């Protein structure tokens with residue numbers, strides 16, 4: 001008997017539910033929807049460019065793309081206020097862009113350039129921009145859920161109404177830190193919003209093979225006295241509504257929320273992983289359940305002109321092209337940079 | 353003899369031990385169905401089945417706890433912690449539980465288990481996926497620590513670790529996975545606590561570990577071209593430590609250099625320097641010099657990562673300048 005319930009390597013395809021067409025009539029302003037459209041394009045085009053740069057040998061190290069998962073980052077990017085806090089995982093390019101960081105410092109960081117968002121020190125897995133509330137991308141699974149609690153607590157102590165959002169994967173729900181963080185937030189009614197991007201897989205293993213519940217985040221919520229919302233993570237409107245409600249609740253002292261957003265990565269876990277452990281029909285169904293063309297159609301249905309949408313995606317494309325060229329021609333970090341910023345005084349000295 | 357990659361040697365070593373002893377089981381994240389995220393453990397699930405080769409959730413504490421409990425009760429588990437940086441989330445099990453079981457039970461209960469892990473830098477993974485942490489492990493009484501540098505050593509030390517009655521942390525170097533080496537046919541069983549002299553020279557002793565071994569050898573070649581002949585020793589096993597081989601070499605060369613990938617403070621070379629300073633003092637003709645990664649986190653930008661790690665150039669230049 002295998003220790004887990006599922007047969008090894010023979011997992012069932014998990015197919016998406018059809019988009020909920022009634023969300024077209026959801027109470028979301030049209031200018032917010034235009035922003036959701038733009039942000040999704042910013043993320044998709046950025047990630048596609050990063051993938052191309054990887055194939056061309058410009059991106060060394062690793063990179064984890066969120067192609068197919070853009071609606072989640074875009075929705076939170078639109079729903080959060082500038083001073084709110086985001087905490088993401090190594091799959092954090094999109095969440096960083098969604099908080100308003102432009103493509104140039106992101107691409108430059110991945111290329112290991114001096115003009116990178118964190119000067120080449122972080123790389124793909126460690127983007128951060130405190131100015132935009134992007135409090136970092138964390139590559140050790142689980143940590144940032146607990147850290148987000150600290151930011152939410154700090155907001156309360158400082159008397160602000162800032163909220164803290166932690167984005168994490170389905171796989172992260174099985175590490176102790178997830179459970180510690182959720183219990184802690186619930187107990188102290190912290191303004192933390194836990195957003196599980198359930199893309200059905202950890203690295204190469206389906207979450208269903210190692211988890212005895214269907215919704216790895218939402219089904220655990222009752223154990224901590226919390227309700228959870230499960231949404232179609234590929235529908236920006238659905239995620240936006242859930243985000244808005246959770247943010248409002250956190251801001252008004254109502255405590256934490258868990259949102260489980262069902263989604264899928266179009267590609268593999270990282271870099272050149274072709275993702276072949278996934279059933280063909282599953283991949284196919286999710287490729288068709290693509291957040292971007294769906295949202296395009298929704299805006300057309302709402303009366304936005306094709307020319308307006310083309311203009312936006314064209315602007316984004318031009319911005320990504322400019323950013324790519326600038327990042328490519330930027331210099332490497334200077335050798336002295338190796339020694340900077342270990343300490344708050346800017347240096348790294350440890351002896352006299 | 354066959355030529356294998358260090359990557360292939362991982363599964364060869366584990367399979368050799370699993371065939372020999374049905375008590376050997378193997379668990380970790382993505383290790384079974386996917387054959388490991390570094391593709392090091394392909395074929396083990398197919399050969400030994402899902403009872404003995406287990407894909408786990410992302411639950412490092414549960415992994416090491418299960419390995420420990422199984423080891424206390426008759427199995428010989430091999431657990432994988434994918435990147436050595438992740439030891440930080442399950443260090444309680446290493447430092448407080450596994451390491452102390454034998455002592456706290458006055459020898460009544462042992463923990464014969466192996467924890468393998470991808471260690472080290474060179475892949476541009478940044479500060480949280482590139483660390484060399486063998487010195488963390490070395491600081492805990494009750495844990496044995498090995499770090500092989502070749503495919504043959506990896507197989508042999510895996511076997512020795514599995515057969516050892518004590519807990520062993522086995523560090524595979526991620527940047528060595530694609531490297532190749534000759535591997536003898538038949539069963540390979542090595543010995544913990546044995547360093548290996550890879551090159552003889554009378555001007556200095558250079559001790560290195562894991563990825564630093566090929567770099568020290570390359571530096572030795574360059575130095576030889578300048579007329580400086582150094583002995584290169586692959587330490588291989590930090591706990592137990594083969595002090596005899598190192599002290600013996602220093603007695604012949606009178607100079608010692610360590611080449612360490614770990615950040616400088618409390619790196620393994622500091623312990624060796626201290627032992628040689630105490631026990632080999634009268635053999636030394638000059639100061640011991642440690643060549644290490646500076647005491648810094650690692651950057652992801654390729655040029656910064658390369659600057660941080662000792663390379664053949666820095667090793668050769670330092671040795672030449674020191675010897676004068």
Ligand SMILES: Cc1ncc(C[n+]2csc(CCOP(=O)(O)OP(=O)(O)O)c2C)c(N)n1
Nearest residue numbers: 091139140141169170171172201202203438
């Ligand atoms: C503590 C820890 N264990 C293991 C890993 C290695 N790892 C990186 S990503 C990953 C899979 C994560 O899956 P999930 O949480 O579903 O996020 P996704 O990558 O799908 O967005 C694993 C196991 C890690 N980074 N940290």
Ligand SMILES: [Mg+2]
Nearest residue numbers: 169170201202
């Ligand atoms: Mg996942």
